[in-house]
Amino acid sequence: MVRLKLSSFICGLAAALVLVVSGPAVPTAYAQTPTAAQMEAFKNLPADQQRAIMESAGRGGAANSRAQPDRQVEFPQTVMPLSSVSSEDAPYVDARTGEPRLKAGEAILFSVEIRRYERSVSELEEAQRRAVQQGVQPGTQGVGSGSGTLHASVSGTSEPKLLVRTAEEEQRLEEFRQNILRRNPYKLDRWGILDTPELGSIPLAGLTAEQATERLAAEVRLKDFVVRVTRLALEPIGTEALEPFGYELFAGMPSTFAPATDIPVPSEYVVGPGDTLEVQLLGNTKGRYSLVVGRDGRIDFPELGPIAVSGRRFEEVRKALEFRVSEQMLGTQASISIGELRSIRVFVLGEANVPGSYTVSGLSTITNALFVSGGIKKIGSLRNIQHKRNGKVIGTLDLYDLLLKGDTRTDARLLPGDVIFVPPVGPTVGLAGEVRRPAIYELKDEKTAAALLRLGGGFTPKADPVLATVERVNDQRVRITLDLDLTSAAGNAALLRNGDTLRIAAIRPTLENSVVLNGHVFRPGEYGFTPGMHITDVLRGLDELKPNADQHYVLIRRETTSGGRIQVLSADLKAALADPRSSSNLELAPRDQINVFDLETGRDRVIEPLMRELRLQARLDEPTPEVSVAGKVKVPGKYPLESGMRVSDLLRAGGLLDEAAFRGEAELTRYDVPDGASRRAQLVEIDLQRVRAGDPTADIALQPYDYLVVKEVPMWGVQEEVEIRGEVRFPGRYPIHRGETLRSLMQRAGGLTEHAFPAGAVLTREELKEREKRQLETLANRMEMDLAQLSIMSSQEAGIRDAGQTMSVGQSLLASLREAEPVGRLVIDLPRAARAAPGSDRDVILKNGDTLIVPRITQEVTVIGEVQSSTSHLYxxxxxxxxxIAMSGGLTPRADGKHIYIVRADGSVVTSAGNRWFRNSPDIQPGDTIVAPLDTERMRPLPFWTSVTQIIYHLAISVAAVNSF
Structure with a gap:
C-alpha cells in the first residue's frame, strides 16, 4: 500500500511538472500546477529520481536528445580532458560550491563538544526553585551544594547571564558525547542514512559536510552539543578500485575545431554531392576552377559540359578528368585536387552517452563519430562496435586493438546514412594485484588466464604468479576462491567465466639473504648477505656515520628460526672497528636489521616497537627481557635485555654517563617473585668506579626488569643567575652559587651610586610571581561565585538597597582582579640587608631568576584610591x-576614611589598625603611596571584597615601581 501511494504521488508530481517544464504545448486536460507540498517533496528526492521525473516531464535525458535536430560538428577536432568531476559523479558535487556530497556507504567523522549556553537570572531562579523542591540547599560556593550543585559564573553586566548545569547534567552529557565519539568513524548505509543508537536514523546522502553539520545541529537530541561532520574521502583499494578498461578514452569533450583544408584526402575517398573539385588548366588554355558536385552527382566543367563524378573514388575521378581534358582540349593539361569536403549525416545509437544523428565531415571515421557523441557508456561494449549500412553490418570495431596495439585498420570511414551501433558490454573479468594494468576487461576471444594477463600487460616485478587466485560465483550462486599457479601450463590454460576476478599476489616484503642498515648513517639501505659476514663488513668505518652518531651502541634486530621469535643484540662499533677480531664485531645473520642511533634525539621510535614484540612473545616462565636506566646518562629509557648483558652494557645503551653523573655509586633495583604470589624489590649498590675499570665482580649480570639509577653529582645543577639594575656601579647579570646573599651581590656590583634611593629598592622573584598568580586565580573564582550568589539573593529578597550599585562595583573589582599582573615582589630593607652580618636573618638569600631594581632618588608622594584626583605630589x-589627601581633592563619598593605609617605597604597608600614631599624625616619607580604599561595608556585608581592593592597589603600586625604572 505504501509503495502504491508513493508511486501514485511521484506520477502525480511528474504530471504536475509537465506544465512547468513544457509550457503551453501540453494539453489543458492534463495540465496541473504542482502544490507546495509536491515541490518540497520533489526537492527531498534523491538526484536520480529527480532526473527520472524531469525526463518524464520532457526535460533532459534521451527524450530531449531525440527531439533535437541534427548536431552540426566540424572536423577535425581536438579533445581536452574533462574536469576532475565526471558526469557520473556530477550528482554528488554541489553545483554552487563544488564541494562533494555524501553518498551511500561513505564514511564520516564526528566532532562533538558540549555547548556552553547561557541562562538569564529569571531562568536561574526557576532552576533554583526546582533544585530547592528536590532538596538541594543553596551553598556559599555556588547556587547549590552536594550532588545537585548548580555551577554558575557571571557573563554580563546589565542583566547577568549565568552558565548553569547540574553535576548530573554535565555527567550525562559527557557520557552521551563519549558514546558518540567512541563509534567514530561512522558509515552511511546503502540508503545514505546515518543510523546510531543515540541519534536514531538521520538521512545525510546528497548533503555536503557543511549541510550535514547543519542538519545534525538542528536535532533536538544534539541541542546541548556543538557538532562538526567531516567527510572521510577514502580511496577504494583492491577489487573495489578496479575500473572498466578503455572508457577513459572518451573522458573528454569536443573543444577547439580546426579547418579541414590541411587534411590530405585519401585516394579511396568516394566523391559525392557537396564536394568541391579544384581544377587548374595548364598549356594552351589556362584557368582555375572550383567545381561543386551537384545533387545530381555531376559537375559543370567549362568547355566540356556536365560530367558525372558522384559515387566514384577520387582517384578514378582525377584520372578520368585529366584524360578527358588532354583528349578534348588540345595542348592543355589539367591538375585535379579536392577542395572543401561535403558533410554527411550518420547515426550513433545504442549505449552511447548521447545517442542521436550527427552531421560530420566526409572524412570522419567510426571513432570520430563516437567522440562527438560523448563516448560510450560503461554498460556499452568496446569490443563489438557495429558499423551498419543499409541495414547490414559491414564491419565491427574493437577498440582494444586501438588502445593496446595502435591498430586502426577497422576504424572505417563513414558514408551518408551509416549507423554506428554500440551493443551492451559482453562478458567481463577483473584483473587485480601485481599486474601492469589492473582493470575490468571485456572478453572477446580471450578465454584463459594467460590471455587475460596479456590484456593486462603482464606481471609487475613484484608479482608472485604461483599464488594467483580466482574469485568466482559458482553455479550454486556461492562465492568461491580458486588457486592458480600461473607458472604452470595448467594454470595459464585455466578457463575464465563472466564475473571472475583474477588476483595476482605480491611477493613477501621480507628480504632474503640480505641485511638492512637504518638510522643515523649516510648510506642506509639493503646489503647482500654472505656467510661469515660481520658488522664491520657493513659499517666499514666511522666516516659512514653521520655527526653525533652513537658509536658505542648499535642495535640489531634478528629473526630466529624457532617459531618466528625475535632476538635483540647490540654491538660497540668503535671497539669492533678498533679490533675486528674481538667479540664486539658481531657476526650477522640473514634478514638482520641494524639500527644506528644519534645522541641528540630519543630512541623510542626504534626501541618501543621492539619492546612491544618482546612483550608479545613473553611467557610465564620467560618474562619480558626488559631493563631500564635513568638518571644522569645521555639517553635514559627502557632497553631490551640481551643475552649476557651487564651493567656496563646498559650504560652503553644509555649513551654512557652524563657529565653530571656521580661516579661513585649507583642503585640497581631488582624485582623477583620468589613465592609466585607477590613481587619483591631488592636494592643493589653498584660501584661505578669498578664497573668502569672493568671489574667483573662489580659489573654484575642483569635480569629482566632491572632498573639502574645513576645519581647526580652533589651541588650540580643548572647555573643560577640574578640580575641587578638601576643605581649600582656595575649593573647586569651575575651568576651565583647556592646560598649567596644580597649583601654579597651588592659588594660584587660595586655598591650604590650617589643617586640611588635604597629605600625604594624592588626585589622580584619568579616563584613568588607564580604563587601570586595562583592566589589571584583563586580570589577571582571566589569573587565570581560571590557575585553569582549576590545576584540571586538580590533578585529574591525584597528591600535590599543599592543592589545594582553593589553588582556594578563587584563587576569592576572582578575585572580589575582578572587583569592584574603578578609581580612577585619581596619586601626588603636594602640598607640593612647590605650591612647585615653573614648568616643573620637580615641577610637575604638569593634565588635563581631574582631581579633587584635600585631606583633613583625620588621626591614624590602618591595618592590613589577613592580620592577626587589620584595624583603625585612633591614631598x-x-x-x-x-x-x-586634601591636596588631591579629598575623599569621595565611597571612600573608607577609617582604613586609609600607606604603602612605603620598599613595599611594606602601614595601616591604622591598632596604630594610634597612624591615626594622629603618620610620618610620610618620599616614595610613599597613600591609599584611600573603597568602603565595601556600606554596600554589602562582604568583607572579603576589602582584601581584594587592597591586593589590587598593592599590585598596581608594585607594577608602577618596576615600570618606573
Missing part, C-alpha cells in the same frame, strides 16, 4: 597624610 616634610 614636603611639613605635610601630613591628611594634607596630601
Amino acid at each position: 614636603r616634610n611639613d605635610l601630613s597624610r591628611n594634607d596630601y
